[in-house]
Amino acid sequence: MAKIALFFVSQDGQTNKIAHTLSSHLTSSAHRVTLFDLRDTAVSASDIEEADLVIVLAAIRYGFHLKPAERFLSTYGDKLCKKPLVMLSVNLTARKPHKRTIEHSVYLQKWLKRHPLEPRIVRAIAGKLDYPSYRFFDRFMIQLIMRITKGPTDPSVTVEFTDWDQVKELAEEISQLV
Ligand SMILES: Cc1cc2nc3c(=O)[nH]c(=O)nc-3n(C[C@H](O)[C@H](O)[C@H](O)COP(=O)(O)O)c2cc1C
Structure with a gap:
């Protein structure tokens, strides 16, 4: 042990x-x-x-x-x-x-x-991606990152990727x- x-x-x-x-x-x-x-x-x-x-x-x-x-x-x-x-x-x-x-x-x-x-x-x-819980600026930035890296951009989405x-x-x- x-x-x-x-x-x-x-x-x-x-x-x-x-x-x-x-x-x-x-x-x-x-x-x-x-x-x-x-x-x-x-x-x-x-x-x-x-x-x-x-x-x-x-x-x-x-x-x-x-x-x-x-x-x-x-x-x-x-x-x-x-x-x-x-x-x-x-x-x-x-x-x-x-x-x-x-x-x-x-x-x-x-x-x-x-x-x-x-x-x-x-x-x-x-x-975890949790758009609904993000503030406006963070949601915008994460959407941008997701667009570039071909991830989900729908702001109503929550995905546990773990x-x-x-x-x-x-x-x-x-x-x-x-
Ligand atoms: C404001 C913000 C900035 C983030 N920046 C990055 C990033 O630069 N690169 C990345 O791969 N993930 C990024 N993430 C995703 C987080 O690392 C991921 O959501 C993680 O689950 C957060 O862990 P926590 O729930 O323990 O805080 C970001 C998330 C948020 C909300």
Whole structure:
């Protein structure tokens, strides 16, 4: 049984849902998972030091991972370098399966460039598109992105693109690391 620390940050809730699903898969593989919501939990270096493996899971907004994740990676980079690390990005580009790996995801490439931490696994996971809940400007911008990338543009649409089989497979892959 390994101790896994899962640090996540979500704005609209989908990353939170992914964090809890990933955690329950890992728990059923007999690991002990502690979840840290980076928005409302004060993290300390010992939370990382005490873990056998660390997962960082963060949503993207306009090309950048949410600030609490960026702060966490910058602040604790030296500690994270010493642990098996998994970095997971939640975004809508990952609705296309080939955009989930470092080779084809510009978001992942830029993330690693900013935080050169040598994670064992880096992957993107598809999030949720929820036009009705977006403010006018955000809806307009996401529609623009969707038009360019040939996704849904109907403003009444909500689509959960998250591939839950991928999340399960990731849990299995992570289990192999510890
Ligand atoms: C304002 C806004 C900006 C976004 N920007 C991007 C983006 O630049 N690239 C992308 O692939 N997805 C983008 N997304 C999609 C989110 O990453 C996706 O909806 C994800 O599920 C959000 O996670 P959360 O529900 O945990 O906040 C954006 C979504 C919103 C609402």
